[in-house]
Amino acid sequence: MRILVSRPTQSDPSFIVGLGLIVIVAAAEIFGATFYYIGRMRAARGSAQVIVGAALRPPPAASAAPASATTKGLPTSAASPPALSITDRLLQEGIALRDRGDMTNALARLHEASERDPQNAMVLEEIAKTYESMQLFDRSNEMWRKLQEMGPAAGAAYELADRRLKLGMSTPATGEAGMASASLDAGSIHKDVGGIAEGPILSISEVKTTEEPNPDAETSLTLQIGIRKEPNAAFDHTKVKIQVFFYDTVEDKDVKLTDADVNYEWLTSKHDWTDTNPEILSVSYLRPKTKGGSSEAALSAAAASVRPPGKGRAAKMSSSAEGARRYLGYRILVYYDDKLQAVQAEPARLLQLFPPSESGSSP
Numbered sequence: 001m002r003i004l005v006s007r008p009t010q011s012d013p014s015f016i017v018g019l020g021l022i023v024i025v026a027a028a029e030i031f032g033a034t035f036y037y038i039g040r041m042r043a044a045r046g047s048a049q050v051i052v053g054a055a056l057r058p059p060p061a062a063s064a065a066p067a068s069a070t071t072k073g074l075p076t077s078a079a080s081p082p083a084l085s086i087t088d089r090l091l092q093e094g095i096a097l098r099d100r101g102d103m104t105n106a107l108a109r110l111h112e113a114s115e116r117d118p119q120n121a122m123v124l125e126e127i128a129k130t131y132e133s134m135q136l137f138d139r140s141n142e143m144w145r146k147l148q149e150m151g152p153a154a155g156a157a158y159e160l161a162d163r164r165l166k167l168g169m170s171t172p173a174t175g176e177a178g179m180a181s182a183s184l185d186a187g188s189i190h191k192d193v194g195g196i197a198e199g200p201i202l203s204i205s206e207v208k209t210t211e212e213p214n215p216d217a218e219t220s221l222t223l224q225i226g227i228r229k230e231p232n233a234a235f236d237h238t239k240v241k242i243q244v245f246f247y248d249t250v251e252d253k254d255v256k257l258t259d260a261d262v263n264y265e266w267l268t269s270k271h272d273w274t275d276t277n278p279e280i281l282s283v284s285y286l287r288p289k290t291k292g293g294s295s296e297a298a299l300s301a302a303a304a305s306v307r308p309p310g311k312g313r314a315a316k317m318s319s320s321a322e323g324a325r326r327y328l329g330y331r332i333l334v335y336y337d338d339k340l341q342a343v344q345a346e347p348a349r350l351l352q353l354f355p356p357s358e359s360g361s362s363p
Contacts, residue, residue, distance in 0.1 A: 086113075086116060087113045087116045087117045087120060087123065090109045090110070090112050090113035090116070091109075091110065091113050091120075091122060091123055091126060093109045094106045094107070094108075094109035094110035094113065094126060094130070095126060097109060098126075098129075098130050098133065098348075099348065100346075100348060101344060101345040101346050101347060101348030101350070101351065102204075102207075102344050103130060103133070103134055103342075103343045103344060103345075103351070104203045104204045104334075104342035104343065104344055105203070105204070106130055107127065107130055107131075108203065110123060110126055110127045110130060111127065114127065119150065121147060121150060121153075121154035121155060121157040121158070122157065124143050124146055124147050124154075124157065125143075125147060125157040125160065125161075127140075127143045128140045128141075128143035128144050128147070128161070128164070131143065133348075133351055133352070134343055134351060134355065134356060136340070136356075136358060138358075140164075141164070141165065143161075144160075144161040144164045144165050145161070145165065147160075147161035148161045148162055148165060200230075200336075200341040200342060201229060201230045201233040201234075201235065201336060201341065202227060202228070202229055202230070202240065202334050202336050202341040202342055203227075203228050203230070203334075203341065203342045204225060204226065204227060204228075204332060204334060204342045204343075204344050205226035205227070205228040205278045206224075206225075206226040206278070207223060207224070207225050207226070207332065207344060207346075208223070208224040209221060209222075209223055209346075210222050210224070214286070216288060216289060217286055217287055217288050217289060218287045218288070218289050219260070219285065219286070219287045219326075219327045220284070220285070220286050220287070221284070221285050221327070222282055222283070222284045222285070223244065223282070223283045223284075223285075223330060223332075224267070224280055224281075224282050225242075225244070225280070225281045225282075225283065225332060226278035226279070226280055227240075227242065227273075227278055227279050227280075227281065227334060227342075228278040229273040229276075231276060235273060236337075237271070237272040237273055239336055239337040239338075240273075240334075240335070240336055241334075241335040241336075241338075242281060242332070242333070242334050242335075243332070243333040243334075243335075244262075244264070244281075244283045244330060244331075244332050244333075245257060245330060245331040245332075245333075245354070246258040246260065246262060246285050246327070246329075246330050247328045247329055247330070247331070247350060247354075248260070248325040248326060248327055248328055249325070249326050249328050250323045250324070250325055251323040251324060252324075252326065255328060255350075255353055256325075258285065258287075258325070258327070259325065260285055260286055260287040260325075260327070261284075261285075261286040261287070261288070262283065262284070262285060262286075263283070263284045263286070264281060264282065264283045264284070265281075265282045266279070266280070266281055266282070267280040267281070267282050268280050285327065285330075287325070287327065328347070328350075329345065329346045329347050329350055330345065330346055330350075331343070331344075331345040331350050331351070331354060331356075332344045332345070333356050335359075338359050339358065339359070340356060340357070340358045340359070343356050
């Protein structure tokens with residue numbers, strides 16, 4: 001009996017290499033697929049945690065705002081400041097105008113605020129301070145007395161009013177060396193007036209300052225002053241007097257009335273205030289580069305005697321040999337029936353240096 005014994009066949013090396021490569025590629029694909037699905041599972045788990053956390057987190061403060069808005073007695077929002085009331089806006093405008101020296105419009109704003117809120121202690125205090133800055137102490141004391149009558153309810157204004165009234169402020173005697181100004185009457189036709197209404201009936205509506213190029217002058221400028229009458233006020237235009245004072249600095253330290261050439265002219269033809277439009281007065285200041293000399297007394301006499309009918313040259317003055325002069329500013333006074341109606345100055349400190357008189361008959 002023949003026994004067949006099989007011999008082991010010799011394996012092909014290339015087959016083994018190919019099989020190995022197939023195994024390696026398959027293992028790599030299995031590893032890559034496993035890594036990919038594990039990554040997706042982790043991402044899905046993280047998203048689920050974020051969603052759950054957001055669901056459990058309390059709502060932000062903005063979403064709670066409507067609920068707080070419905071709560072009685074609580075403000076709806078603190079993000080933006082509340083809008084100013086009309087009274088507060090008028091009060092701020094009045095203070096700003098006073099700081100610029102426009103006392104007429106400052107008092108107009110403050111009085112309007114007082115009409116809207118008569119018991120506003122801050123408004124009454126600022127009115128009193130404005131009258132004090134104009135040296136009109138009788139009127140300022142009247143405001144201080146109103147604050148004093150309000151009692152402690154006026155707060156700090158009550159204590160200030162009490163101190164002011166105890167101090168006993170009164171109008172000081174005033175005088176000015178000279179009168180380098182345009183001082184004029186508004187007309188020549190006389191009309192009887194039954195009386196003057198309470199409060200001023202004339203005001204300064206605007207003042208425009210225009211510098212004019214002039215090769216022969218050190219300084220050349222013009223003021224255009226609008227004078228407005230209160231509507232329906234009993235009025236006699238012959239009782240109007242307007243004074244415009246110009247001031248210079250001497251050697252950059254002393255403040256004195258100007259010795260420059262001052263001219264005035266009405267830009268409106270009638271200037272009798274028969275209509276509602278303001279009457280416009282133009283006043284010019286001219287300082288030539290070379291000037292002669294004269295005494296202070298002559299300048300004062302020339303200025304004080306000026307009362308032209310309505311148009312022309314107010315005063316022409318020559319410089320005294322006292323030092324270099326430079327234009328500083330102006331002061332405007334408006335009187336009706338010898339009672340002060342309006343005042344404006346630029347810079348405002350001129351009202352402190354030269355307080356206006358309540359009577360138009362005083363210099």
